[in-house]
Amino acid sequence: MIIDKLIEKVDLKKSHIVVGLDPRIELMPENFISKKIREGASLSNILFEFNKKIIDSVYDLVPAVKPQVAYYEMYGIEGMIAFRDTIKYAKEKGLIVISDVKRSDIxxxxxxxxxxHLGKVLFSGKQVNDFKTDAVTIxxxxxxxxVKEFIEDIKEDGGMIFLLVKTSNKSSGEIQDRISNNKKIYEYVCASINSFADDTLGKNNYHSIGAVTGATYSSELSQIRKLIPRSYLLVPGYGAQGGKxxxxxxxxxxxxLGALVNSSRGIIYAFNRIGKNIGESARIAVKEMNEDINLNLKNVNKYRW
Structure with missing residues (x-):
């Protein structure tokens, strides 16, 4: 099960960090872009090579990466080629890949x-798995x-899903904090996670159904931790959004255990702050973030190692 592999990697690397891979051409160093253009690189290659520099610099420090599909879709087919290649390469480097796709429909x-993203698609006896990943947000x-359609696939193939519960954006409370029968809407989602989680418990006593809960709402984060004690929390909002x-x-x-803390801009664009190249700056930023989180976990007697 992916949840068990994730915890193994957390323990191995003594890190709870997820690096968000959100490439934007206009935010990349000009010398990197101009060099790639002179070399005749395609748009997909530029996006992938940027991600590759990040992955190569941090794969030994973190358990997981999280490509946000919007930053690939915006570049059309070339972007989705880079999305595919990024997933494949990150897996080759031994990382858990959480595809941030936020899917849902009938x-x-x-x-x-x-x-x-999680299951199997067959064509002419072969599996189509361009976007197959370890976990997705829904x-x-x-x-x-x-939700049940995703659960069927994770039960069959051992993947993970993270349900949006209390998101990190400023207006999340407009719907998620609404009260119905003395409970907030996001509390109902927590209850549904507990009801869905049957038969997805791993050997470390955590379920394969987790929750997205923003670092920017620390009191709600604490409450949600209590409501779904055996679910892993994917925590965005660290760094650029103000979370510490x-x-x-x-x-x-x-x-x-129990939480993965995501940082995207604060790591992949750390060269703006640190002043070294893309990879070196990302590595320094990850080390700083890891030290910050682990020190604070020690302070509250939640440090594992």
């Missing part, structure tokens, strides 16, 4: 989404029938 369409707000190590520790259990 049952049959959810099944197609799930097949594309939007549960369309209802349980949209002290904000994320409430997402962890006493065993020092």
């Amino acid at each position: 049952g049959s369409t959810s099944k197609a989404y799930s097949n594309a 939007n549960p707000y369309l209802g349980s029938d949209t 190590g002290s904000d994320v520790v409430s997402g962890f259990n006493k065993d020092g």
Whole structure:
């Protein structure tokens, strides 16, 4: 099961960090872009080579990466080629890959989404797996029938899903914090995660159904940790969105597990702050983030190692 492999990698690298791979041409160093253009590189190659520099510099420090599909879709077919190549290369480097796709729809369409990223699609006796990944984010707000299709695939193939529960954006409360029968909407999603999680428990006593919960809402993060104690939390919002190590520790259990903390811009564009090349700067940023999180976990007796 991917959840067990994830925890093995967390322990091996003593890190709870997920590096978000969100490439944008306009934010990349000009000398990198101009060099690639002189070499005749395609758009897909430029995007992939940028990601490759990040992966090569941090794969030994972190358990997972998270490509956000929007940053590939915006570049059309070339972007999706880079998405495919990034997933494949990250897996080759031993990383868990969480594809941030936030998919959801009516049952049959959810099944197609799930097949594309988690399950199996066969054509002429061969499997089509360009976008097959280890885990995906999904939007549960369309209802349980949209989630069950994904659950079927993770039970069959051992993958993971992370349901959007309390997202890190400023306006998330407009819907997620609404009260119905004395409970917030996101609390209902937590209850559904517990109901869905049967038969997905790994050997480390964590389920394959997790939750996306933003570091920018630390009190809600603490509450959600209590509501779904055996689910892994994917915690965005660290770094560029303002989250710090002290904000994320409430997402962890006493065993020092239970949360993955994502940083995208703060790592992949760290060259703007640190002043070294793409890869070196990313590596320094990861080490700084890892030290920050682990130090704060020690302070609250949640440090595992």
